[in-house]
Amino acid sequence: xxxxxxxxxxxxxxxxxxxxxxxxxxxTGYPSLFWxxxxxxxxxxxxxxxxxxxxxxxxxxxxxxxRKETTSFHLEKGSVQVSDSAVYFCALSDEVQGAQKLVFGQxxxxxxxx
Amino acid sequence: xxxxxxxxxxxxxxxxQTVTLRCDPISGHxxxxxxxxxxxxxxxxLLHFVKESKQDESGMPNNRFxxxxxxxxxxxxxxxxxxxxxSGVYFCASSQVGGLSYEQYFGPGTxxxxx
Numbered sequence: 001x002x003x004x005x006x007x008x009x010x011x012x013x014x015x016x017x018x019x020x021x022x023x024x025x026x027x028t029g030y031p032s033l034f035w036x037x038x039x040x041x042x043x044x045x046x047x048x049x050x051x052x053x054x055x056x057x058x059x060x061x062x063x064x065x066x067r068k069e070t071t072s073f074h075l076e077k078g079s080v081q082v083s084d085s086a087v088y089f090c091a092l093s094d095e096v097q098g099a100q101k102l103v104f105g106q107x108x109x110x111x112x113x114x
Numbered sequence: 115x116x117x118x119x120x121x122x123x124x125x126x127x128x129x130x131q132t133v134t135l136r137c138d139p140i141s142g143h144x145x146x147x148x149x150x151x152x153x154x155x156x157x158x159x160l161l162h163f164v165k166e167s168k169q170d171e172s173g174m175p176n177n178r179f180x181x182x183x184x185x186x187x188x189x190x191x192x193x194x195x196x197x198x199x200x201s202g203v204y205f206c207a208s209s210q211v212g213g214l215s216y217e218q219y220f221g222p223g224t225x226x227x228x229x
Contacts, residue, residue, distance in 0.1 A: 004156070036220075043118065044157075044205065044220035089157060100209075101147065101170065102218065104157035 006105035023090035031092040118221035132194040139208030152202035
């Protein structure tokens with residue numbers, strides 16, 4: 001079945017550092033790819049999405065590009081802030097297969113120190 | 115507009131006991147999903163309701179788990195009897211009819227601890 005593998009955490013960085021969280025996927029169809037974020041005490045929020053190959057999703061300074069050739073969707077940000085501290089989940093959904101459920105990776109806890 | 119709410123936020127029970135989790139979706143959302151994250155691992159799909167009907171329950175781990183959505187509004191997820199491996203965070207999400215997968219809105223989760 002479909003699966004998502006993301007970078008093991010936790011990740012600790014200093015403010016203004018460059019961030020990369022790796023994500024790769026396995027899917028039988030043509031999935032849409034997502035990054036979700038969970039801030040402390042809150043629910044999961046959609047951070048960004050890409051629905052087809054070579055699409056770039058972006059939001060709040062974060063970016064990720066749908067790379068079909070490497071089955072990857074790595075999350076990047078050029079300069080992180082303390083407020084970016086959260087747990088980040090890579091996910092996919094295969095709408096072509098008619099499935100509405102999301103398949104998530106194991107999550108990466110990110111801590112940004114001032 | 116209120117978001118997805120879940121109750122309780124945290125539950126601690128002993129092995130063998132029963133626990134019922136509740137989810138109130140966003141008003142007007144006919145799709146309701148349950149997911150679970152066990153021991154810091156990946157979030158896994160449990161089931162999907164459309165109104166009061168179970169559309170997909172392929173992720174339910176075993177018959178100790180019972181989900182209901184009477185009247186197509188709020189949903190409950192009962193675990194009976196609870197086992198140690200049921201500990202984790204249970205998330206609920208909702209979306210409108212015809213909504214795409216990424217248009218699911220998530221609640222804050224219920225943290226279940228079985229001792």
